[in-house]
Amino acid sequence: MAQAADNNPTKPLRSYQHLWTDTNGISHVARCPVSNFFLKSMSPPAGPQWQDPMEPQTATVMMTVQPRHWNGAWHPDPKPQWIIPLKGRWWVRAMDGTRVEMGPGDILFGEDQDVRPMTDGPYKGKKGHDAGNVGDDEVTLLVIQSANPPERNKPCRYH
Template identity: 60%
Template sequence: MRRILLSLTVMSALATFGQGALAADPTPPTVYYWHNWTDHNGISHMTRCPFHNYVLKTMSKPAGPQWQDRLKEGQAQVISTVQPPHWDGSWHPDPKVQWIVPLKGTWYVTSMDGTRVEMGPGDVSLGEDQMSRKDSKGHFGHFAGNVGDDAVTLMVIQTDEQPTVDQPCRFK
């Protein structure tokens, strides 16, 4: 069994805050993720949430300290996916609670409440809309697709977390 520590240090490199700031400034950084969550009526929403609980420490000596926000420890599956140009995700829920990190290109997610968020390299999304229910139009989960004419490369980290309801920004 492989154990993967989901550490913000991987994502923080994508968030591009300066390396020099770590050594010079003891103030934890502000980094955000998009949370695709479901309310008690089964409607999905997109909310911009901050990561919290940063600790400045080394991950492996003798490497220097870096800001870390350890969100979860446990089983996970890491998937690299390339969505072809003009990929159409249709309406669907996330298959598991999963972190999605765009590596190349831009994609979008539209939640059932109508919120559309475009994400590219440096953005992070937590997909957790498994508890959504079909609305009067037959929509459930979210609608996703690519922006522009290029393929989109994503890193997807599926976890063994149980989906929550009515908990936007679940990592508080």
């Protein structure tokens, strides 16, 4: 039986984690809303779906599989990149100590390329972020690396 069309659908609200760098070269993680959706068909006659497109850019798309018990150690992301876990759970810790765990369907935008080593505190000498797998399984990630340069001190710049 066909479902009746919703003539007044509610605009969705989604979010992503943004690993960003401040003007002092310290990385942080912010939870960012995504709310600029509009209804449009991606390819008529397909029905409309909520979309919030970004500016066009050159990007490399890859899938990675982190082995069981993978530990990323402290490092900056190689390029601004979107990371979407497909299978398993992993975590990221910024230089300010903020730690987030992500699983399938969560989204992280890693933009900590312009970091500087910490001068004191528990992460003295560290820069970028620390990361690792949660549990005993491999973690499969979809990674979309942008050719655009990183931007400093702009948390939640995609919304």
